[in-house]
Amino acid sequence: MIGGRLTRSIRTLLPPLRLREAPEFFGPTDINAQSGNQRLSVALNDEGTITVLRWPRPSFFNHVKYHTTRRADPRYGAHPNEGMFLGLRVETDAGAETTWLRDWTTTQWYDSDGSDTVVTEHRSDAFGLTVRVVDTVAVDEDVLLRAVTVRRDPDSPVESASLLAFAHFHLGVSKKPKSPIHDLRRHPSDRTHARYRVDVDAVVATKRGVDESTDVRRRVAVALGFDQRSDHHQVGRDAFDPRYDETSDARDAYESASAGEFPGDDAHSGEPTAALATPLAFEGDDATATVVVAVAIDREAVSTLLGRARTLEPSVVAAEKAAWFDSLLADAPMPATDDPVVRAVARRALVTLVTNYDPVSGAVVASIATQSPYAQDWPRDGAFCNHVLNVVGLSEWADKRNRWYAALQRTDERRLLGHALVPKGNWVMNYYADGVAGGPIPWEIDQTGLTxxxxxxHYRATGDERYLREVYPAIRRAADFLAGYRDATTGLHRAAHEDDNVVPSRTIHGASTVWLALNSALQAARALGAVEDAARYRRRRDELQAAIDAHLWDPEAEAYSSGKSLLDRLLEHRHAPDVLRALPILPGTGGNTTLAWPARFAAADHPRMRGHLDHVWSVVEPSFAEPTAGQRRFGMYESKALVALATGWRDDPERLARVRRGVGWIAHNHATPDTHVLGEAWIREDGRIRTAVSQPHTFTQLLFYYASVLAFPASEQTVDAAAW
Known part of the structure; x- marks a missing residue:
């Protein structure tokens, strides 16, 4: 017994990597929909369980306990008392019993393609009940309203019922620099205090502490209540905590509510579980109630907020939310196709972008998910995000983001054994919204190039010379570094981290982005009359262009895919296990998209570029044969290739039809069929394609949006505006 508890305790301290589960190394992402307001972000799985609740910013912190392990396990391995979910306590002739809505037949959808109100409908034929839950995070208040309607069949055996609301709190106030898994799994001594407070008729969880990454003291309070009086409550300890002692600890609220027993324990400190019950008043065969989740800085503030939230009408909140999105996205171009699924996935991408934007710094997280822990901003991906922001009419957001990137650039160097940890003029792997370094890789050359x-x-989109003058020092620092970071033998760049891979390499991924950066810096220098800078960047750009043609062109493949190391070849061997191909060890050398767009390394009708574009298509085309072909077990970022191909093939109707086919495959296969969200990757499972890894993934979805607009342009003007 002691050994088992010790083993479980040790496991909580280890990095939760599962190498055999590629690409879901951190456990499967149990998210099917999300709702947020750029401060409070809530994720739900397809059973209506809240699996993530972030506040005060999409980047940090998560306040609900929910941890998956393996896709094949029930609930993906999460304990039955994890998350926040709803149930009923029903009375029939046979007696009373508790039933959790997640165990019923469930369907889920967004109330509209242009908003993020989530509708989850549960059905039990045995009880003759249909329960609809409508979830909306309000625009102006940090509250989630869960409007519940219970409809009873005429022949239902249910005589009366109470609504149950359960929560497993695990509040956060700290993050670790360069260690995003801290967001996923915290130290077992991390404590949250929860108490049922009779004065507000709600369970209020609180936590205070120091953010390790900034030394700033932080506080948070989360309240769970109804819009009407509760009649039972229980606050207890997590029964799956290895330190749980059923003889002395307050009973787990999940176990208590499941048994229909509410001892009425008021408080627990640690990893508290909480349950509330309220009787439903049926008018005819319908009954309604609203569950309210409010988040604020402390108990007093959240109590006041809860009081206001209880007066809100859920339908009005949902309408205000839809109007908010419309005010921001009304002018965004949409794909001119009669395929409603393509349009729905494209629109969902923009809604996710809006909710994942941080108005304080301008950061956009890759995902609010904790598995994988992607609640950071990657400048490499952010570059494409900014391009889309300009396309959809949110240029002021792109302006703010770029100024933030410029401020984050390393302007000095810390050295170890004579080497700069992050050379001057570069950026780290990714950032939390407050500028704290997120990931462990110190710097990446392709990220510098794309930044x-x-x-x-952004200047090219807006013509704002004042902006360009203000960010030009950052452009010059990075371009000067890249111009000098050259291999004297080949004229290529020196080996560096590329595309989040841990082994330094010198491939077309780095070379294409360095060329793009030098060409961009050249144009910026010319625009500002910086003659000497322009001459310097032109010389190095031209030298690099010649080196790319000389060393990275593969005549057999007719593509810029040469330069494979022995390790490259081993990883790409057809018998190499999936785990090796999925691990971020080295970038592959095939299918580089940057050369075609945004670099425009050569004209689309240049013989080498024609060959390279055909090669890019050959790399992604097999994905579009799945699941029927049964050859690829997973894939990712096909949309990135489609953007490049749509740009290069815009005047070739036959080839552009291929791009459209790829766009359709992603919309109808990779995206979830009910909520139209995309993960970073897809996996083939049981003869179906399932989205995976941190869905909704902001950047994967934006790449799809952009590809769809280019593949199905509303007008030539749309294409020209989108594909500068």
Missing amino acids: VWTLWD
Whole structure:
């Protein structure tokens, strides 16, 4: 017994990597929909369980306990008392019993393609009940309203019922620099205090502490209540905690509510579980109630907020939310196709972008998910995000983001054994919304290249010379570094981290982005009359272009895919296990998209570029044969290739039809069929394609949006505006 508890305790301290579960190394993402307001972000799985609840910013912190392990396990391995979910306590002739809505037949959808109100409908034929839950995070208040309607069949055996609301709190106030898994699994001594407070008729969980990454003291309070009086409550300890002692600890609220027993324990400190019950008043065969989740800085503030939230009408809140999205996205171009699924996935991408934007810094998280822990902003991906922001009419957001990137650039160097940890002019792997370094890789050369491009690209979209003058010092620092970071033998760049891979390499991924950066810096220098800078960047750009043609062109493949190391070849061997191909060890050398767009390394009708574009298609085309072909077990970022192909093939109707086919495959296969969200990857499972890894994934979805607009342009003007 002691050994088992010790083993479980040790496991909580280890990095939760599962190498055999590629690409879901951190456990499967149990998210099917999300609702947020750029401060409070809530994720739900397809059974209506809240699996993530972030506040005060999409980037940090998560306040609900929910941890998956394996896709094959029930609830993906999460304990039955994890998350926040709803149930009923029903009375029939046979007696009373508790039933959790997640165990019923469930369907889920968004109330509209242009908003994020989530509708989850549960059905029990045995009880003759249909329960609809409508979830909306309000625009102006940090509250989630869960409007519940219970409809009873005429022949239902249910005589009366109470609504149950359960929560497993695990509040956060700290993050670790360069260690995003801290967001996923915290130290077992991390404590949250929860108490049922009779004065507000709600369970209020609180926590205070120091954010390790900033040394700033933080506080948070989360309240769970109804819009009407409760009649039972229980606050207890997590029964799955290895330290749980059923003889002395307050009973787990999940176990208590499941048994229909509410001892009425008021408080627990640690990893508290909480349950509330309220009787439903049926008018005819319908009954309604609203569950309210409110988040604020402390108990007093959240109690006041809860009081206001109880007066809100859920339908009005949902309408205000839809109007908010419409005010921001009304002018965004949409794909001109009669395929409603393509349009729905494209629109969902923009809604996710809006909710995952941080108005304080301008950061956009890759995902609010904790599995994988992607609640950071990657400048490399952010460059494409900024391009889309300019396309959809949110240029002021792109402006703010680029100024943030410029401020984050390393302007000095800390050295170890004579080497700069992050060389001057570069950026780290990714950032939390407050500028704290998120990931462990110190710097990446392709990220530096793409960040230079986005700093220039925004000027090209807006013509704002004042902006360009203000960010030009950052462009120059990065371009000067890249111009000097050359291999004297080949004229290529020196080996560096590329595309989040841990082994330094020198491939077309780095070379194409360095060329793009130098070309962007050249144009910026010319625009500002910086003659000497322009000459310097032009010389190095031209030298690099010649080196790419000389060393990275593969005549057999007719593509810029040469330069494979022995390790590359081993990883790409057809007998290499999936785990090796999925691990971020080295970037593959095939299918580089940057050369075609945004670099425009050569004209689309240049013989080498024609060959390279055909090669890019050959790399992604097999994905579109799944699941029927049964050859690929997973894939990712096909949309990135489709963007490049749509740009290069815009005047070739036959080839553009291929791009449209790919866009359709992603919409109808990779995206979830009910909520139209995309994960970073897809997996083939049981003869079906399922989305995976941190869905909704902001950048994967934006790449799809962009590809769909280019593949199905509303007009030539749309294409020209989108594909600068």
